[in-house]
Amino acid sequence: MKKRLALVLWLCCACLGGCWDRVExxxxxxxxxxxxxxxxxxxxxxxxxxxxxxxxxxxxxxxxxxxxxxxxxxxxxxxxxxxxxxxxxxxxxxxxxxxxxxxxxxxxxxxxxxxxxxxxxxxxxxxxxxxxxxxxxxxxxxxxxxxxxxxxxxxxxxxxxxxxxxxxxxxxxxxxxxxxxxxxxxxxxxxxxxxxxxxxxxxxxxxxxxxxxxxxxxxxxxSDRTTQGVLWLRDEVSSTTVTIKIKDERGFVSLNPIREKTKLTPLIENGKWKMLVDIETEGDIVQNGTKLTLNTPEQIARAEEGMREDIQTRIRLALSQVQKEFKADIVNFGREFHRKYPKEFAAVRENWDQVFSELEVETKIKAFIRRPGLISVPGGLPEAEVQTN
Known part of the structure; x- marks a missing residue:
């Protein structure tokens, strides 16, 4: 019995790695x-x-x-x-x-x-x-x-x-x-x-x-601005500032998007390839350089329109370069078509650069301003110059 126990202990010890290969x-x-x-x-x-x-x-x-x-x-x-x-x-x-x-x-x-x-x-x-x-x-x-x-x-x-x-x-x-x-x-x-x-x-x-x-x-x-358009298309916008120009107003308004979601929907209809880009974002106002109070529904709607136009401009700038100039699909359009239309994508895989450069892109942007900030009137502006409507 003792011999068997000694044999078992010896086998266990032999299996232990120890510290022979340690690196201090x-x-x-x-x-x-x-x-x-x-x-x-x-x-x-x-x-x-x-x-x-x-x-x-x-x-x-x-x-x-x-x-x-x-x-x-x-x-x-x-x-x-x-x-x-x-x-x-x-x-x-x-x-x-x-x-x-x-x-x-x-x-x-x-x-x-x-x-x-x-x-x-x-x-x-x-x-x-x-x-x-x-x-x-x-x-x-x-x-x-x-x-x-x-x-x-x-x-x-x-x-x-x-x-x-x-x-x-x-x-x-x-x-x-x-x-x-x-x-x-x-x-x-x-x-x-x-x-x-x-x-x-x-x-x-x-x-x-x-x-x-x-x-x-x-x-x-x-460029940095074009990169921001790529990030919107890739659904990777996390920390950025959108500075917009409100129509018929002097000065600029800056917003920080707090939530953003981009959805890519590929479509093939009658042999025509098309990508639908749906973007929904919410932002807070961090600086108001206009004379607007930006606390009425009408003024907020004008600011939201400016935000949509700025995002649209960045996306168009990005697509102009990556789609038309470089013909390089760094915005993951091919991945979405491959998921939804695997057979059709396989047929154009060798020629995807050309297909990517010619496909139609339709964008729908929803922008909402949730919070105007801690003050209701532009800071440092005389009350008589503030526009409330």
Whole structure:
């Protein structure tokens, strides 16, 4: 009996993994951001931003010590370049904390499909990490020392989490490249002009538009205003301000949409392809630069009409570029047709760019103003000049 018990205990001990393959935190280099730049048709430059733990406690350099360090290397692909970067870092590189991946614009124009596989295949990179295209060289954005956040990756990540523009994760980008429409979009970032010439790196990165891709290659860019139209069509408007002009009135009125819903309804009638776009939004007035009180049904109706016209203008601007100029379906029309008309879509799949550029888009916008704010008359305006009707 004792021998059997000893045998069972031995077998149990043999099955325990223990800590033989442990990696101490002091032996790990935490990557906070990654930048990739084009070198040649056979080489890419990989730059990693690594967090410096001792900077939190002052280190040897005190309060002025950098929070991160940058290491770069060239290779025929990301895996090759990464193996060379590891030679320059005395700790094991760990990708699990990296939430920011930046592609240089030149690399984006040559194509990104080849550079997605490494992050999708490797077990450490996060699928929820945010992806960007930089206006210039991507590695330069890693060197920024922002005055508000600890390092540049924090600034970029928080901008995406605020949803003030297009936000695309690694998982989103994989789905876009696998989409039969062969179109994708990534937010673009650039550096603000530094306030002091002697400190060129003491500045902030910022979002300034959208990079449009077809077949994995960047073919153009959209402005901030056009991007807002794309967000309305994609049902991704979260944090924005709509500034409108009320007909026959001087000044502007600004509103914050608090709820928004976009519904896409594809139709094929008599061989004609058509997309119905129904948008319903509710907003609050945050600034009134007119002489109207905006607290009567008539005045509210005029403001709601201005809001509808502004959204319509943004959508038309977006469709003019993505549908007519780029012929790139980044507004997910193809996905909706594929769901409702799978056989018909399969028949035009190879020619979807042309079908997308020619299909009719009909928009119906319902805009409602729910709250005019804490005051009933324009602030700072003499009562005699206020229009109550």
């Amino acid at each position: 935190i002091n032996d790990v280099a935490l990557v906070t951001a990654v930048a990739m730049d084009f070198v040649s048709d056979r080489a890419v430059e990989l730059s990693v931003q690594v967090f410096v733990p001792r900077s939190l406690s002052g280190g040897d350099g005190g309060a002025n010590e950098a929070m991160t360090l940058i290491r770069s290397a060239e290779g025929v692909n990301i895996a090759d370049a990464m193996s060379k970067v590891q030679l320059k870092i005395p700790r094991k590189v760990f990708w699990g904390h990296c939430k920011v991946y930046i592609y240089g614009q030149e690399l984006a124009r040559h194509g990104l499909e080849e550079y997605i596989d490494y992050y999708a295949r490797h077990p450490e990179p996060r699928n929820r990490a945010f992806m960007y295209v930089s206006k210039g060289k991507a590695s330069e954005l890693l060197k920024i020392m922002p005055p508000l956040e600890r390092y540049s990756a924090e600034v970029v990540r928080k901008l995406s989490e605020l949803e003030v523009g297009l936000a695309v994760t690694l998982l989103d980008l994989q789905k876009m490249f696998a989409n039969p429409t062969n179109a994708a979009a990534l937010p673009m970032i650039d550096m603000m002009k530094p306030p002091k010439k002697e400190r060129p790196q003491a500045t902030n990165p910022y979002l300034f538009g959208t990079a449009v891709f077809k077949n994995g290659k960047m073919i153009g860019a959209l």
